[in-house]
Amino acid sequence: MPDHPSTGPDMRFRRLRKKGSRDFELACGIIDAARICHVGFSLGQQPYVLPMAHARDGESLLLHGSIASRLMKSLADGLNCCVTVTHLDGLVVARSAFNSSMHYRSVMIFGRATAVTGMDEKKRGLEILTEHLIPGRLAEVRASTRKELNATTLLALPIREFTVKVSNAPPDDAVADLDSPVWAGVIPFALKAGTPEAAPDLKKQIPLPAYLAKKLFR
Amino acid sequence: MPDHPSTGPDMRFRRLRKKGSRDFELACGIIDAARICHVGFSLGQQPYVLPMAHARDGESLLLHGSIASRLMKSLADGLNCCVTVTHLDGLVVARSAFNSSMHYRSVMIFGRATAVTGMDEKKRGLEILTEHLIPGRLAEVRASTRKELNATTLLALPIREFTVKVSNAPPDDAVADLDSPVWAGVIPFALKAGTPEAAPDLKKQIPLPAYLAKKLFR
Numbered sequence: 425m426p427d428h429p430s431t432g433p434d435m436r437f438r439r440l441r442k443k444g445s446r447d448f449e450l451a452c453g454i455i456d457a458a459r460i461c462h463v464g465f466s467l468g469q470q471p472y473v474l475p476m477a478h479a480r481d482g483e484s485l486l487l488h489g490s491i492a493s494r495l496m497k498s499l500a501d502g503l504n505c506c507v508t509v510t511h512l513d514g515l516v517v518a519r520s521a522f523n524s525s526m527h528y529r530s531v532m533i534f535g536r537a538t539a540v541t542g543m544d545e546k547k548r549g550l551e552i553l554t555e556h557l558i559p560g561r562l563a564e565v566r567a568s569t570r571k572e573l574n575a576t577t578l579l580a581l582p583i584r585e586f587t588v589k590v591s592n593a594p595p596d597d598a599v600a601d602l603d604s605p606v607w608a609g610v611i612p613f614a615l616k617a618g619t620p621e622a623a624p625d626l627k628k629q630i631p632l633p634a635y636l637a638k639k640l641f642r
Numbered sequence: 643m644p645d646h647p648s649t650g651p652d653m654r655f656r657r658l659r660k661k662g663s664r665d666f667e668l669a670c671g672i673i674d675a676a677r678i679c680h681v682g683f684s685l686g687q688q689p690y691v692l693p694m695a696h697a698r699d700g701e702s703l704l705l706h707g708s709i710a711s712r713l714m715k716s717l718a719d720g721l722n723c724c725v726t727v728t729h730l731d732g733l734v735v736a737r738s739a740f741n742s743s744m745h746y747r748s749v750m751i752f753g754r755a756t757a758v759t760g761m762d763e764k765k766r767g768l769e770i771l772t773e774h775l776i777p778g779r780l781a782e783v784r785a786s787t788r789k790e791l792n793a794t795t796l797l798a799l800p801i802r803e804f805t806v807k808v809s810n811a812p813p814d815d816a817v818a819d820l821d822s823p824v825w826a827g828v829i830p831f832a833l834k835a836g837t838p839e840a841a842p843d844l845k846k847q848i849p850l851p852a853y854l855a856k857k858l859f860r
Binding site for chain 2: 459460462463464465466469470471472473474475477504505506507508510512514515517519520521522524526528530532534550551554557558561562564565566568569572575576594595597601602604605606607608609610611612613614615616617618619620621622623624625626630631632633636
């Protein structure tokens, strides 16, 4: 953070990464550990960045939205996009503000999405989304109806061109600051699930299922 | 999430919000509760979305980076950008995958940043960043040197044109699903600070300061 931060993945190093590579495995781990991403695109000269839910199906990132969404339509039409997944893992508290920074893991994926239109494929993709977002839910929830499937746009973005950046080192202070009397170290952060809150209209005899009772995050 | 998600702030409703308005106060609360944002912009036809640390100075969002960063230079030159701050607050577990969604708070700010070049202003802005990112740190850490200030670009983006979206309602199921035997409700999420980890080269007699010992997140 302060003064001289990392500004995230370095855009000068945009390059093609091979699936099956170590970078690809690393990217998948970062993507799979998150439920939301930020989708960037431009309409005319105006950039937009929208938070969206995601899941991964092998070498594709899946996004979904209402069939009525102008954004989904633009993305399905092949608008260039950049999808970024970020975990803020901690604050690096160095002896100087200048050398303080953050622990994070981030993936930027570049490319164009395509709409998944085959009904079976779409159903399967939406099930992957459901299961990624609420692990265990798919086995219990009713199947989506044809009407629901028709009301939904499912997009697949190839995880082919991407960059990964992981910052996880301890403070790296200037030698002249090492005798400073201030504490230095890392404050770790993690997204944690709290106590589930039943819907106001939930029938009292329906218990919280085991898959929701366990911690959804590490 | 599943099937028919909210896809974040609706870009059709991009409009000017007045500072001092209820929306402005809401936006500031969302911005102030976060330490990172996602900065979107396009170079040529390629959009980029980068995670960056931020802080707020009244009606401006502050971003900072290395003077050597091409991104910081492009932003300082007046590149159109969109900065989005998002908190994932929970999973809305509805009786159907289709009606399941997420609790979140999100602000999208549109505009052009300007570089803060006056040395006193820059020093003040970077101090605001330090204190926002690590509350309590500023009083203890040494002042930035002239060399450090010169190595840093500080940007200010007016919080003038923005949209806010807050999703915090319980599951909204179709009437036909209300007799479903499955649990429905919300799993809340929050970013939590863990146990501070001292730097490997920290002198043993330096204790963890009180401002870092307390929980940095709610």
